[in-house]
Amino acid sequence: MTDHRWHTPEAYDKATTRLQQRNASMVARLHPRPDTVRRAYELGCGTGALTEELLGVLPQARITALDVSAEMLRRARDRGLPQDRVEFRLGSFLDEGGADGHDRDAGSPAGAVEGRYDxxxxxxxxxxxxxEYSRCFTRIRRLLAPGGVLCAAMAGRTAAADAFDRRIEEATRAVLPPGDRADFNRRRTTDAQVAELAGASGFSVEDVFLVERHHTMSAPAYATWWVASGGPWSTDRPEEHEAVATLTEALGGVGAEVELVHASTFMVLRA
Structure with a gap:
């Protein structure tokens, strides 16, 4: 299971809506033939932003939406999405068998049926x-019916994003343990890395591209966003308000600004 650290679903939505909603809208529209999708699986649905987009874009689809957080799923269900088209499930994608206790193949993640999804x-x-990227992509491949498509966005690696991470690491060096400062940078992927993962997992690449966005925000807003979306401190975590205050001060104080670089790798991979 993923440790969600401080964030509540309400704090996450408030802090991340602008960027995540844009990405959700793009991901929902990546499929080349949305009218052919009858069964869709959403990995990491969070508070349901992409789920809601998918309902409008996939006119024929029933959606199984998975998340590791019961609190995130509570907020997703509060959107009032039609139950005849959406089933929310609690579980960790990489845990054997998942957590929801029904409709499960042995060894399949969170009740997902292998070969079932378009x-x-x-x-x-x-x-x-x-x-666990290799294991993750292999599992996704096993969920898809022949010819099925993975449409996704994950943290992207660009020169500007790497430079931004180095600036933040340097600014927070004195307040974060060494192992935590560069934690997120390790998760970033390039289009070439995604293509390599795709080939090793049995996918063919239809499209892979990077989107880089720049946004100026106050140091307190960035600190709040960072904490709400997972944040640093893998151990010995302060209280949420203390974490935001500590990061804000490290970034120059309440009057300072941060030039955020947000990079995403988008992909369309076919099984």
Missing amino acids: AVFSNAALHWLYP
């Missing part, structure tokens, strides 16, 4: 499965 979708979730 498409798998994921937004801002795959990078949290680092370093």
Whole structure:
């Protein structure tokens, strides 16, 4: 199971909506023939932003939406999405058998039936499965029917994103343990790395591309966003308000600004 550290689903939505909603809209529209999708699986649905987008884009699909957090799923269910088209499930994608206790093949993640799905979708979730990318992509491949498509976005690696990570690491060096400062950078992927993972997992690449966005935000807003979306400190974590205050001060104080670089690797892979 993933440790969600501090964040509540409400804090996550408030802090990340602008970027994640844009990505969710793009991921939902990656499939080349959405009208052919009857069974879709969403990996890491969170609070349901992509799930809601998929309902509008996939007119014929029934969606199985998985997340590791019961609190995130509670907020996703609160969207009031039609139960005849969406089934939310609790579980960890890489845990044998998952956690929901029904409709499960032995060794399949969270009740997913191997070879059943026409498409798998994921937004801002795959990078949290680092370093198990190879096992993750292989499992996704097994879920898809022949010709099925994976449409996803995960943390991307660009020169600007790497430079941003180095600036943040340097700024927070004095307040974070060494092992935590560069944690997220290790999760980033290039288009070439995704293509290599795809080939090793039995996918053919239809499209892989990077999207880089730049956004100026206050140091407190960035610190809040960082903490709400997982944040640093793998051990000995302070309270949430202390974490935000510590990071804000390290980034220059309440009046400082941060030039955020947000990079995503988008992919369309066919089984």
